[in-house]
Amino acid sequence: MNIQLLYKPSYSIAKVNLSSGESIKAEAGALxxxxxxxxxxxxxxQQGGLFKSLKAAFLGGESFWMNTFTAPQAGEVLLAPTLPGDVEKLDLNGTVFVQSSSFLAADPKIDIDTKFQGLKGFFSGESLFFLKLSGNGPLVISSYGGIEVLDVEGEFIVDTGHIVAFEEGLQYEITKFGGWKSFFLGGEGFVAKFKGKGRLWIQSRNVPSLGSWFREELPPKKQ
Known part of the structure; x- marks a missing residue:
């Protein structure tokens, strides 16, 4: 399998060249x-019973239906994320957590599960749920805006709307930004405090802010 990333960094897509018998698993709608x-x-x-299916459907906030593309003979598949932004290829060897909206494609041998981050995520209004991807092989992630890669050692704070992915060596907790005045008036909301050692991928734009901008620009409803 050979994966090329095209049109970086603003409107990136992944061109996947498959040899005979190879497959790639991608999020629904990415073709x-x-x-x-x-x-x-x-x-x-996910497979493994009713509980896991419910966990994926309701806690993950996604349908979690995926398409697996298989080449009986050599061929290519072009995959595009929903939002305009960048795409990165990771050579996974272990475990990484990916924001559910940032998963684009992966080798079918990579195991995909959900990680529920706690009830505080509901109050952030940002559907902060992660996919846990484990195994070996290529993984393709996407972002809204550009991707910044950070090597964290110690502590680091990220606005929850800017998280793309992070390695297993990092732990996190969700908390409000600053005091209550900053939380309600500063426009920041919730942040994730990361601790440990590992790589962290963040995006230069966030979807909740875009949604807020659209709501402010829309004309008021007529009574």
Whole structure:
């Protein structure tokens, strides 16, 4: 499998060249184009009983239906994220946590599970849920805006809307930004305090801020 990242950094896509018998698993709706002989199989991202299915559907905030593209002979698949931004390829060897909206594609051998980060995530209004990806192989993540890669050792604070992914060596807790005055009037909301040692991927834009901007710009409803 060979993965090329095209049109970086603003409107990136992933071009996946598959050899005979190879497959790539991608989020539902990511397909841009593909060779005519590529086969598609649609299935839930998780297996293992009713509880895991409910966990994925309700805690993850996603449908978690994914498409697996298989090449009976050599071919290509082009994958595009929903939001305009960057795409990065990770050669996974272990475990990484990815914001659910930032997952684009992965080797089918990589195990995908959800990690519920706690009830505080509901108050942030940002659907802060992570996919836990474990195994070995290529993983493709996407962002809204550009991606900044940080090597954290110690502590680091990130606005929750800017998190893309982080390695297993980092632990985090969700807390409000500053005091209550800053929280309600400063426009920041919740942040994640990371502790430990590992790599952290963040994005230069965040979707909640975009949604707030649109709501402010829309004309008021007529009574």
């Amino acid at each position: 841009m184009s593909m060779s005519s002989h590529i086969q598609i199989q649609t299935a839930k991202a």
